[in-house]
Amino acid sequence: MSQDGDGIDLGTSLGYLLKEASSALRSAMEAALRPLGLTVTQYSCLELLAQRPGLSNSELARGAFVTRQSMNVLLQGLERDGLVIRPEEDRVGKVLPTRLTPAGLRMRAKASAAVRSVEVRMLGGLSEGERRAGFALLESMIHSLRDDATAQAPS
Amino acid sequence: MSQDGDGIDLGTSLGYLLKEASSALRSAMEAALRPLGLTVTQYSCLELLAQRPGLSNSELARGAFVTRQSMNVLLQGLERDGLVIRPEEDRVGKVLPTRLTPAGLRMRAKASAAVRSVEVRMLGGLSEGERRAGFALLESMIHSLRDDATAQAPS
DNA sequence: TGACTCATGTCAGTATTCTGACATATCGTT
């Protein structure tokens, strides 16, 4: 009908497709993690801590793409459940490093396996070259979005 | 250090990168839409209605990747603000079609322009071929994730 | 040293989305 010449054709928009893919991935991860009683953000936190022990609340928040306030309450829950510890004697200035407990390590191992099966399924049917191309593509998008945030030419 | 042989290397995970790209896109869209007083989901709803007038609540929910309950409260807000209408006389069975008002159309035009500038920025530096490849890649991921949801071999 | 800026941790309140539940309407099968 009305040609939406000034609009965004959702059928061909890479942004819309990116949102769709992200939504599908999140759903699949939620389903995989539900038996373990973990949310996606909680898993992200455990995975980050497994690979980089001692990360602070703010660093974890950036790594999981949530605010530091959200990560703070999430960490309180993980600490209450005995999956992480934040010993007060490790504090450096205001920064309070976080580490996985043995229980947290075990939980992360199980969660990691579940999530990996999702990722394997997602990448099924893609060649190694296609995966590399996808990696480069997503990195380019991220860089372009961050680079010039509001982005006028530098004066 | 500890080889995380069974884990997911966040530095090379396409899933993690997908989440990062989606987060960056969402942030950029939020920033672009904030002056208009619209959230990303509200914009998605207006855009869907502009391209396919008469969409129902459930159809809009699927198109915006939220639950129909969330879309329901969102539509109530848009209706209260005079951007959409859901005339009771259009009801077909239980389905209640939604349409943009003139004010909704104007709002969508402004929002669409703002979002398009974000998408243009995101795709800056990518060739037409790369965009097509990215499109195919994301569609492949989505299909693989949806196809075999819990995915054993069909009996 | 003092002033300024910035990053961090945390508390509180708000907003958004989700899950659970119910009534109702449609479709397919018997």
Added chain:
DNA sequence: AACGATATGTCAGAATACTGACATGAGTCA
């Protein structure tokens, strides 16, 4: 026609993430 399975709209409550705010510590510079 009757039944069951599925889809829809909607209300209510819970979970999750956000914005605002404040105090504290680190870093820079005069």
